[in-house]
Amino acid sequence: MNASRPMRTFLTVVIVVVATISVATPAQASDAGCAPNIGKRIPVILVHGLASSPTVWGSEDNLSSMVHALNELSGIYVDLPAFDYSQINKGWVDNPAIGPKLAQRIACLALSSRQAGGLGKVVIVAHSMGGLAARYAGAQTVNGRKVAEDMGLVVTIGTPNLGSGWANLFGVILSSLCHPVTDKENQVTVSNGTVCAYLDALNGLQDRSQEIEELPKLPSDVPVLAIAGDVTLTVPLFHIQLKDVKSDVIVSEKSALQGQAHQDEGGGQMVVTCSAAVTTFWHANCWHSALPHNQTVEQATVNAIKKYLASIEFAPTAVFDSYIGAWHVHGYDLTIKSDRTGQDIWHDGFSPSGDWCNGNDSITFTVMPDGSLVGTVENSWYTPANDGCSSGDWQPGDRFTLVHQGNHLLYQTWEPPVPDANYLCDTYAAGQGWGQCGA
Amino acid sequence: MLAANVKLLEQALSSPDIKQQAKALATELRDNFLAQGQPMLPPGVSVKLKTDTFLVSSDGDSGQIEATTSDGQTYVLHLVLENGTWLVFYTEAK
Numbered sequence: 279m280n281a282s283r284p285m286r287t288f289l290t291v292v293i294v295v296v297a298t299i300s301v302a303t304p305a306q307a308s309d310a311g312c313a314p315n316i317g318k319r320i321p322v323i324l325v326h327g328l329a330s331s332p333t334v335w336g337s338e339d340n341l342s343s344m345v346h347a348l349n350e351l352s353g354i355y356v357d358l359p360a361f362d363y364s365q366i367n368k369g370w371v372d373n374p375a376i377g378p379k380l381a382q383r384i385a386c387l388a389l390s391s392r393q394a395g396g397l398g399k400v401v402i403v404a405h406s407m408g409g410l411a412a413r414y415a416g417a418q419t420v421n422g423r424k425v426a427e428d429m430g431l432v433v434t435i436g437t438p439n440l441g442s443g444w445a446n447l448f449g450v451i452l453s454s455l456c457h458p459v460t461d462k463e464n465q466v467t468v469s470n471g472t473v474c475a476y477l478d479a480l481n482g483l484q485d486r487s488q489e490i491e492e493l494p495k496l497p498s499d500v501p502v503l504a505i506a507g508d509v510t511l512t513v514p515l516f517h518i519q520l521k522d523v524k525s526d527v528i529v530s531e532k533s534a535l536q537g538q539a540h541q542d543e544g545g546g547q548m549v550v551t552c553s554a555a556v557t558t559f560w561h562a563n564c565w566h567s568a569l570p571h572n573q574t575v576e577q578a579t580v581n582a583i584k585k586y587l588a589s590i591e592f593a594p595t596a597v598f599d600s601y602i603g604a605w606h607v608h609g610y611d612l613t614i615k616s617d618r619t620g621q622d623i624w625h626d627g628f629s630p631s632g633d634w635c636n637g638n639d640s641i642t643f644t645v646m647p648d649g650s651l652v653g654t655v656e657n658s659w660y661t662p663a664n665d666g667c668s669s670g671d672w673q674p675g676d677r678f679t680l681v682h683q684g685n686h687l688l689y690q691t692w693e694p695p696v697p698d699a700n701y702l703c704d705t706y707a708a709g710q711g712w713g714q715c716g717a
Numbered sequence: 718m719l720a721a722n723v724k725l726l727e728q729a730l731s732s733p734d735i736k737q738q739a740k741a742l743a744t745e746l747r748d749n750f751l752a753q754g755q756p757m758l759p760p761g762v763s764v765k766l767k768t769d770t771f772l773v774s775s776d777g778d779s780g781q782i783e784a785t786t787s788d789g790q791t792y793v794l795h796l797v798l799e800n801g802t803w804l805v806f807y808t809e810a811k
Contacts, residue, residue, distance in 0.1 A: 451806070513746060513806070513807045514807055514808055514809065514810075515742070515746075515750070515757045515805070515807065515808055516730075516757040516758050516786070516792065516808055517756075517757060517758055517759065518753070518755050518756075518757055520746060520749055520750055520753065521749065521753075522745070522746065522749055556807050557807070557809070
């Protein structure tokens with residue numbers, strides 16, 4: 279063990295000096311203020327649908343709104359004002375103001391969370407096309423980090439996951455409302471704009487069916503609660519009343535329920551039902567536009583987040599996932615694998631014959647309640663073998679602790695205590711030549 | 718509305734057979750209609766469309782027309798254009 283300590287101490291001194299005089303990159307600087315008071319709370323971002331606005335989520339002083347319901351929940355940080363792309367009425371999710379901007383916001387909130395010692399996972403609550411925007415964002419990379427890694431629970435509400443989710447009949451109903459056969463103004467006002475705004479939006483989405491089908495799905499390890507509305511429409515036909523079901527008028531139940539995953543972590547699926555006459559469906563509290571302020575939907579969202587928070591507490595998979603990967607500092611490499619094992623290797627001077635000696639450890643990992651990761655040395659050996667390299671640096675049972683330091687750095691301390699400690703860089707930071715990564 | 722379309726609707730709606738009646742309905746409704754098993758109009762009641770009341774929406778996808786039944790009722794039929802044929806998607810008693 280003693281053979282490597284002087285080198286580690288030297289490296290640490292160099293690193294600390296470099297780190298002290300280095301200036302944060304612009305990306306780091308701009309990320310720092312995203313949610314300055316977040317603490318260890320889990321950030322929650324609200325994403326409205328197309329032809330809608332953040333007002334669909336209500337406000338804190340509206341006791342029946344989603345915002346109020348979420349603010350009543352402890353342990354979360356509701357990102358307000360809610361994500362807003364209302365100025366883009368007919369855009370697709372690849373519009374810079376929609377998917378890419380959402381990806382930036384998720385990454386920013388996750389970074390703020392990690393910097394404050396939190397988990398760094400963001401809960402996303404999305405209505406309609408907001409859920410498609412989340413799928414787009416999940417496939418992006420921000421500052422060298424996959425946004426998918428920052429995603430916690432995702433709640434989709436009436437999201438048309440299967441492309442054109444609306445039945446022809448309802449298109450006709452909307453069309454007949456918005457393109458009346460008489461000169462009489464027939465625009466129907468609903469709680470959030472007009473029915474006809476939805477017709478325009480859904481025409482847009484229908485045109486995008488192929489792109490929706492080609493959108494990347496959310497990563498399989500992300501828990502997803504998929505909520506669908508099911509309006510039982512009464513269709514009068516002379517002497518009978520026909521019942522038509524299985525959609526929220528705009529999005530079919532099947533389409534909205536796609537993608538649900540990980541029931542044990544708050545995911546799953548839910549159908550909210552209600553009834554209305556075909557000629558007045560906009561009075562139904564489970565039709566597409568009404569879903570974000572439907573009290574059953576609000577309660578289901580709150581319950582899902584509670585379950586997600588509980589799953590984080592008792593099943594620290596998400597915490598561990600944030601450490602998976604390759605980490606590096608000058609002369610030292612650490613690999614953490616998804617099966618909670620890993621290996622490190624460090625340069626440790628020369629053998630008598632002049633070859634580099636490398637120390638190697640096989641390691642197992644345990645997530646701690648404070649979000650740190652403890653590595654325990656299971657085996658230690660030197661390479662090349664039989665070349666006179668010294669041995670006995672680390673011993674089975676020796677431990678080190680890793681904690682996140684921002685988006686791309688870990689801080690490593692060893693047990694038994696040694697005077698030195700390392701910053702470890704991910705591949706992005708190492709590639710950028712950050713000072714903490716050493717020479 | 719073409720005369721053939723008028724004839725199709727009148728004959729289908731006036732039929733005592735629900736399978737024939739279903740032919741007058743928007744495709745989206747047919748399965749539900751057949752499953753519930755009840756005719757829209759009692760056997761023996763016939764339908765006559767008033768072609769001079771036919772109106773088409775500004776986008777051309779939907780329309781409406783008045784109809785009278787042999788039992789003395791007047792209805793507005795709300796129509797959808799599917800593959801060039803106007804079909805019923807709901808009715809309103811007038």
